Each structure stands twice: as C-alpha cells, then as structure tokens.
Amino acid sequence: ADVIALRARPSPLVDPRVAGLVAVLCGSSSPEPREDLSEVGPERGQETLGQPRLAALRSLPSEQTMGNLLCCVQVDQSTVAIKERFGKFDEVLEPGCHCLPWFLGSQVAGQLSLRVQQLDVKCETKTKDNVFVNVVASVQYRALANQASDAFYKLSNTRSQIQAYVFDVIRASVPKLNLDDAFEQKNDIAKAVEDELEKAMSNYGYEIVQTLIVDIEPDEHVKRAMNEINAAQRLRMAANEKAEAEKILQIKRAEGEAESKYLSGLGIARQRQAIVDGLRDSVLGFSVNVPGTTAKDVMDMVLVTQYFDTMKEIGAASKSSAVFIPHGPGAVRDVASQIREGLLQASATH
Template identity: 75%
Template sequence: MGGALGCVIVDQSTVGMQEQFGKFKKVVRPGIHFVPWCCGINIAGRLSLRVQQLDVRCETKTKDNVFVNIVASVQYRAIQEAAFDAYYKLTNPRSQIQSYVFDVVRASVPKMILDDVFEQKSEIARNVEEQLEKAMTNYGWEIVQTLIVDVEPDETVKKAMNEINAAQRSRLATREKAEAEKLLQVKRAEAEAESKYLSGVGIARQRQAIVDGLRESVVAFSHNVPGTSAKDVLDMVMVTQYFDTMKEIGASSKNSTVFIPHGPGAVGDVAEQIRNGLLQGSAGTPR
C-alpha cells in the first residue's frame, strides 16, 4: 500500500540509497519518505549501519613447517558519512575483507614458529586490523576490532605437543621425587648417626657408672675388712656376680642351653676377663 502511494520506510540504524532513473540522488535516513515512483525515483537498496562480524578461517604454514588453521574474527560497520562509497564501490565487502585477512595471515604466520603463533596472536590480529583499516576506509567501511580467536594445528601435531608436554612433566616429577628420596635418605642417615652416637654415649656412661660402683665397693670393703687387697675384693665381687648369673639362668624356664667353663679354676678366669674388660672400658671412657 505504501509503495503504491509512493511512501517508503527506512528502519533505524539503516540508510537507503535513493536513485532517479538509475542514478544516485541522495542517502535517505531512517523514517518514512515520499518516493514518487512515477518520476523515476526509487530506493535502490538499504545499507545497515550496525556492527557486523565476519569469521575467517585461513590455513597456512608456520616457520617450522606445521600447517595450522587460523580463525580471525573481524568486526566492521559501514561509515554513515561514506554510505555512498560503502554501497556502490564494493559488490561484496565480506569477500573483500576475507581476502585481506588471508593476505595478512599468510604473510605473518610463516615467519613464526608454532609456539610463537600461540604467544603472538594479538600481534597477528593487530597486523590484520591495520591492513584492513587502510584498505577498507577507502571503501566507506570501518574496522571496529579484529581478533585471532583460535589457532588449530593438525591433529597429529596437537597429539605430539601433548606427548612432549606430558614427557616434560613426567621428567620433572621424577626429578622432584628423586630429590625428595635423596633428602629422606640423608635425614635417615643423619638420624641413624645421631642415634648411634647417643647409644655410644649411653653405653660409655653405663660402663663408667659400673666402674665407679665397683671402685666404691672395693674401697668400702677394704676399709671395713683390714688385710684385704683391692684384687681380693674385686675377685669376690666377680664370683658373687657369677653365681647370681648362674642362678638366674637356672631359674628361668625360657632360657636356652648355655655352655660355659665351670669349676674353681674357671671362676678365676672369668673374674680376670671381667676385670680386664671393665678396666679397659674405664680407661677408654671420657670423664
């Protein structure tokens, strides 16, 4: 009905291209417009001023001969003041943008190794945006933003990268485990050395206490029984200890059979051996 009456509505964020007999006349803004078709005037087309997005997938090769798919996301819009250029100069702006993205990506990525491609995505996006801005502004289009949203190596390359990463982490874990085991062994050895040292100190103190006790007993007995020498007292003490030991062995039912020299002469030998051992322990013990 509106077309029959010569009325045309242009939506918000859109401009229309008004022509008369096929020649551009003016840009019409959003709203209702009287277009007398009988005079050869019509709206040849409409141009959206909204931000649009184009995702471009480009396959290229890196410096280390790895094929990757680079996905670039370009956000662009028509410049209202240059609506004539945006509508008439390019037949397909999306195809033009895609061509420039291909050109920049395939010129930048082959200079980088694969790891650098992942690390320098923002640099690649900036190069694409700068190149597009220079080219598309002349055609009435503004590049709002360009992003490299994905870098996809070949599946076998991704698998190899994961295996390398896993091997590195495994090697690091093995090294850390070995260091922990080494530290544990060192601490265990230090603890064992400290334990042996303390045990030796305890044994030395025990022997010293025995020697001191025997010496005091010998001295006390010598004073109380005149005419006895220290050797006689020590022999008597050793004999007493000897018979006490024999008594304990015989009284216990859980002891195994023990064969020891026994007799009047053997007692002297045992006493001599015990006395020599105590005296040697006393001489070697620090006071």
C-alpha cells in the same frame, strides 16, 4: 489523448515500468471493456492493453508496490537507502519515510545495513617450526553512515575482500612464530589483522570494530604429540619431586639416627661412668673390710661377676645374635690379663 499517444509511441528514454504504471493509474479512454489481468497469457498472438500493466506490476517487489505507486519509500532503522536519479547517485536516505517521484527518474538502488556484522575466517597456515595449523579469525565490521555511497558502490563483495586481507595478514604473521609462541601471541596477531583491515577498508566506507583470533587448531597428530610431551614433562617433574622427597626423608632419618646414637652414646658413657664409680667404691670397701686382699683380687672378682651377668642376659634374650668367646672360668683370667696389659701399654705409650 496525451496518455494514449505515449502508449502508442514509447520512447527509449522512458522506463517500461514507468510507462506501465502510468497506464495503470490513468486507464484507457476507449469504450472497450477492461480485461482480467490474471487471464492474459503469452499464448495470445496480439498484444493487449492488460499485458504492459501486468508486466509493470510484476516488475516491482510486492512489499514496495504500494509505496512506489504513492511515490513513497520506507527506510528501516539502522539502515540507509541509496537514491539514484536516472541511474546516477543522488543522495543517501536516512531511516524514515521518503517521497520518490519515480516519474522524474528517482528510484532506490538498494539498501545498506549499518548494524555490526561478523565474518568468521578460517585460514590454514604453517608455523616457524613447520606445524600446519588452522587459524580462525572473527572480524566485526560495519558500514559508516557518512560514507554509505562508498560502501555501496566501491565494493562488489565486502566479505570476500575482508577475507582476502585476513588471509594475507595471518599467512604473513604466523610463519614467523613457533607453535607455542603463536598461542601466546594471539592478541598480537589479531592486532596486526585489525590494523591492516582498518587501513584498507576505511577507503571503502567500512569500519573495523574488533578482530579476534578465536582459535588456533593444530593437526590432530600434532595435538596428540603435544599432549604426550606435556604428560612426559609432568611425569619427569613428579619423579624429581618424589626423589627430592625421598632424599629429604633419608637425610632426616640419618639425622635422627645420628642424634639417637649420640644420645645413646651419652647414655652409655654415663652408665659406664656410674659402673666405674660403683666398682671403685666396691673395691675400696672390699679392701678395707677384708684384710690381705689386694686390688687385683678384687678386680678379678668383679670381672667374673660381670661375665656371668652378661651370660645371663644373652641367655634370657629370645632373639639375640651373639658371638660367644671362651666362657670357661679360666678364660676370665686370660681376659683380665689382656685388659691389664692393654692398660699398661697405653700408659707406657703416653
């Protein structure tokens, strides 16, 4: 009779789902036959007993219907549930099975995952040297179990809130740096973003695990220009290295030629010294063996002999470049006289 009176006079303080479930569990004491819930439709003019039952069952999620009917709720691992009583926060339910007396106003307002989540934020900004870049930041965060109520109630959209802070920090940090410096100081930018997020999100029950700047992408034209600049720098370095190598090669070649000429000069000097020694011996021997012969006669004969030897060598060479002086026998006397006069002048000068 009490149940029938409850159905006849519904109170505005009682949840309609609770009233429907009471009707489902207790049934009706009238002798009228039960109706098929699947056949009850909105086209029927009068309200029947099956309509509140069907509405109450359909208002619950299918996977929680049996648990709610038995006043039990399951909370998965790495998840917490927020329990409310008559719309007011009551407690945080840990993973496991919990008893929720729904007829006393207890219900699960929602669940909160404690797993680490990742949010990728792409932000467009400008560097100090007026280059527009797209900075991609990856933020890893999670809700704190001891502040689950703050994480559930204080923020309506956690990802949007984090994204706003990331935009603010990146657009405040990157414009202070040149493009090359931004690439070099990626870790500093990530640290600034992480510090700002940690300071802000800790008040809402969230922990920032790690923040990474995964990419800094300039405009396509800027990247092409940077590649051309790098290519030009490398070509200039290659040209400098090549010129330096050629310089070293020429220096070494000149040193080799100088050393070669020095050694050749030593060889020529020794050769001439040997010739002079041989001529001296020849002149002395000829003077002794031929009475009445003067040193001048012997020298003239030696010069004539050397003259014809030289002419023979020039004629024997197939590709020789030679400048011919008067080659008659009479000219040899003139050459000999010129040599003697030069020696006499040198002796007079000293």
